[in-house]
Amino acid sequence: MTIRAPAGYAAIVTAAGRGNRAGGGIPKQWRELKGRSILARALDAFAGFERVILVVHPDDMARAIVDFAGPVTIITGGETRAASVRAALDTLEGSGITHVLIHDGARPLVSDAVIQGVIDALQSGAKAAAPALPVTDALWRGEDGHVTATAPRDGLFRAQTPQGFFFTQISTAHRLHPGDAADDVELALKSGIRVAITPGSEDNLKITWPEDFQRAEKLLETRMDIRMGNGFDVHAFGPGDHVWLCGIRIPHEAGLVGHSDADVGMHALTDAIYGALAEGDIGRHFPPSDPQWKGADSSIFLKHAVELASEKGFGFGNVDVTLICEYPKIGPHAAAMQARLAEITGIDPDRISVKATTSERLGFTGRGEGIASIATVALMKG
Ligand SMILES: Nc1ccn([C@@H]2O[C@H](COP(=O)(O)OP(=O)(O)OP(=O)(O)O)[C@@H](O)[C@H]2O)c(=O)n1
């Protein structure tokens, strides 16, 4: 579930670093964990915020616009993390934003609970709040590969993000202390702002070193969100000389009757996706009473359902569509239908199945009165 932040809350996601310690060619935030970029995963967590400012390196601007234009404001950052945050705060100046949560784009596994903890602390009167974990290991000083001293760990915490502030206070703190800082809490403290510590999480790791990618992927495996949906649709035969099935025009002795192009396969698939998302059905999104959908190409409906799934952070495991009719024969067209559905949805063809069955001449499909279709989809997030 995505957090719905209170009105007046903005999120800043910093992604203008070069990821030198992580190595590996492209900067770490653009690399993928199980098919979704680290940065996209970090941004997903803040989809329920009124404003989201994404700070990227000038060299990454084109890539950012392709991946994220629309829901987020994309700006270029500075030489240091603090300079990047400052640029984002400047962008929000005069926008009416009252609170801001500042998050590392390199922390892709931040949970709703961690974010909610920061929001709750601010809503309950804290001037600033940030997640952290108490240090549990013993601390040493070392030199030349040897321990030179021990250090007390009492009262020590490992800082995480998002770090939350009143907008005007953190903005002023950044202006008064223009140098670099490890994080925004450091600048808040310099300005005398009291910062509440909220619960952090071991999963909220910052991808820093090469081995962190594998660690994050392992964690993702344990938090996969899988949704199933089914869809069923029927259209009766009527006058005409062709039918549309899964986006393919098939010559036939009759047409299918419907408000749109009556593509019964695509309708079942679209409803399966809405079902998996608990988003009702086609009728809710495209009311049959609305004349603009008369004769409409059903790919409009399918594309909408796919976009909705993507907005909610879901990818497709697989889709399976079954057409039930005596005629027309589907077998000769099944491969074209699979290819067309892949083209419309952007799903790999090997994750799309289109098959058919007769009903052994029983019932309305058996009597040749119409065509029915059943579809199943599996959506995955994680
Ligand atoms: N000039 C900078 C430097 C860092 N960051 C962002 O701040 C976060 C935390 O920084 P860090 O993990 O240190 O990232 P890098 O600076 O990219 O890493 P490295 O020091 O290994 O190059 C990252 O999301 C990073 O992209 C930023 O927006 N602008």
Ligand SMILES: C[C@](O)(CO)[C@H](O)COP(=O)(O)O
């Ligand atoms: C902001 C931060 O992630 C909090 O833990 C951290 O300070 C960034 O540190 P780095 O030195 O840039 O890796």
